[in-house]
Amino acid sequence: MDLPVMPPVQPMLAKSVKGIPDPAKHGGLLFEPKWDGFRALVFRDGDEVELASRNTKPLTRYFPEVVEAVKASLPERCVVDGEIFVAIGDRLEFERLQERIHPADSRVQMLAEKTPAGFVAFDLLALGDESLVDQPFEVRRARLEEALAGVVPPIHLTRTTGDPAEAERWFSSFEGAGLDGVVAKPLGAPYTPNGRTMLKIKHERTADVVVAGYRLHKTSTPEHPLLGSLLLGLYADGRLQHIGVSASFTAKRRAELVEELQPLVCSDLSEHPWGEWSEWAIANPDRVPGTQSRWSAGKDLSFTPLRPERVVEVGYDHMEGNRFRHTAQFKRWRPDRDPESCGYEQLEEVVSYDLAEVLGGLSGSRGPGQDYAVGMSEPTTYDVVLLVEQPLSAEDAAQVRSLHGDVEDPVRYHVLLPVEDAAARVESAMGSIAASEVLASPALVMDSQDIAEVQRELLERARTDCDGCVSKLKGQGADVSGEVVSAEPIEALAAKVAEVRAAEAIILTRKHVIAEFFHVDWTSRARRKIGVPILHLLEHENFDEQSEHYGGEGVTGL
Template identity: 35%
Template sequence: MRVPEPMLAAPVEGLPRGDVAYEIKWDGYRCMLGVDEGAAVLRSRRGTDLAPAFADLAEAAVRDLPAGVLLDGEIVIWHDGRLDFGRLQRRLGRGPAAVAREIAATPAHYVAFDLLHEGGEDLLALPYRERRRRLEALCAGLAPPWTLCPMTHDRADAEEWMRRLAPAGVEGIVAKRLGQRYEPGRRGWSKVRSRHTTEAVVGAVTGTWARPGSLLLGRYDGERLRYTGRTTPLAPVLAREIGALLAPAPAGHPWAGRRFSAGWGTDELLDVTLVSPRQVLEVAADVSLDAAGRWRHPVRAIRLRPDLSPGDAPAFGAGNRPAAG
């Protein structure tokens, strides 16, 4: 079975109108999931095999799903009445025993929002409305850990979902044209976030890469990683979680030899350690920028997003402010 790249959503300021379906945007890991020749297929947005980290879903897929099915959806974990992205991260890069403990404590669920293959038939060319009809028929016979993503055609209902479900960790709404085919790798859908956050690439740290004190962030301007600001000091727990995913800087780091100021309007320099610029950080930031387009004030680190690639962060100068998307 060929696993295509996922279709993506472009951020917009408000929900589009017209011949549109509105779906909940989940705070989880995007995952192509299916069954091929008796084996479970779990692929992340970046092509990583997620089956070892989510062995509970892999086992359920073989048990519950028909052969030749490929779903597009989101892996989520519920904990204490809300979505818990941190507990998803705990499973990455862990051995079978550690994963088994996480499964016992907080099992994962899969929220399906598209059907790409069924019975060996490629459905990508079908319009969304037809793929959704077939997905609903498939999910009608499934029980947890499988969930059909809620969908509405009513814009007011979608706006109410954003207001009501944000405290539970729901990120926002994705809008999809009813007549649209599935286009791998293309940002053909639209998304509006409930939370006003944004992303940047971690290029350096204060302290060590294994136990960072704060993070220096950048965004790409074409091929160049441009410095855009740094975070406030990290809480110890968050520093440990982030340090476990960072890696030392490779040769030819784009910031090699560069010096960084300790703050806007000061000549004091930071003592920094360069890291491999591969990890994307979600941050909360205000709108105060300097003349170069950098954040004037430190931003607050929320979490690493190992499910995103550096190219998924906004381009430098095109979105340094928090975006509703």
């Protein structure tokens, strides 16, 4: 790649302002919709294409369909600034976009087909052999419109207006299509990497919410505890639902809040509104009900529950489903508010707006007969992934099914049964023999054909065991599929959870006491890697007898 502007390049940024600014005070402004996606710089030199994120990290491998669209629509040699987005129906869906950042290529390829992304362009840094970064935005925009006159979806050119009244209308109406506000760009400004020369106008709202707990800051110590974030909730149908967090405090205020909230600490989670999750929380000590995201895997999500007696006013921009899209800003305590009066009805209801209408105003938008459906919503199911080591008994299957008796959505199970690696198994066995100094005889050496035969036997046994698991669950009336996996078990589990967007995962280990000690690492690693609830089922046969032999104590149930 040899372009007049070469990566890495940090994109130009914007500073927040209140209200639509007056163009006359800034030497002229051009207004654009503020897209809610991944900021991306596109570098194209013939068949070479690179997509770079806001922090200059590569995005290319995660969006193969965008790379192909760039080759089909953008000029042969160019550097373009824009936003990658995913839309479902008539709205942008940021959560679906986040799913695309995945280590498994098979997952990336599947999502590229299932929920393909689009790219909306809004600035031009280079064209051919010419750098445009020193040109005023007015010139760059004109060159961009000329260069992208013939683009077709999923590549788009953002619409613009110089009319503040029109920008105000966009600000009010486009939010219903999932957009994030309005951006104002000075017509005379050059492209300034990492410089906040643009202006952004975002929605500002407030809500009175209940403080239901807190997490400690990453720098907190037992000697000097510091609050990291407040866990916030709103009531719906008599239940306190988690809605988000508030986290921006000075170090002094973090220490004060810990002390201030101590009288409200609820030592028994069963007395907390989220106490119905107490058994689940014990099985998942680093997970908190209502706060899960596959992007939080690896973070300590333990929290201190508080009696829900205090109300706080917070600022927020907009909602993503039934939660705050971003971290809420602490405004003030509301001692005059009754916590149970804090419900969702106080939130401003955004009028829906068809994304196609926003895109329809763009140069290079969809043409007659072209359907801009970048993904379709599917019927809701509650997907559960089971990682098992042996065929389920009828009792096991019944226990698994009983866990989901109260789930309203249809439950679908996905059984994974790992097949052992023959070479590793033989190596381990031979190592044990040598270690015990029994015999290191040539008669015990196994060649590649012997190992291949062992592998075939292990695979056949695993397939039979997997079929048995599926059969037992079907006998309980379950919707279930099964597969044998040769990948490392937790890697396979994580990939499957992501693929089906599972609501939870279950690890079912062998029914002997050693399994608990041997596979505790499975569960701990799964909790660090997978952002959904993890249950580890152990149902030991003759456990007390074995426990006595190994000097342990009995463990039952979950």
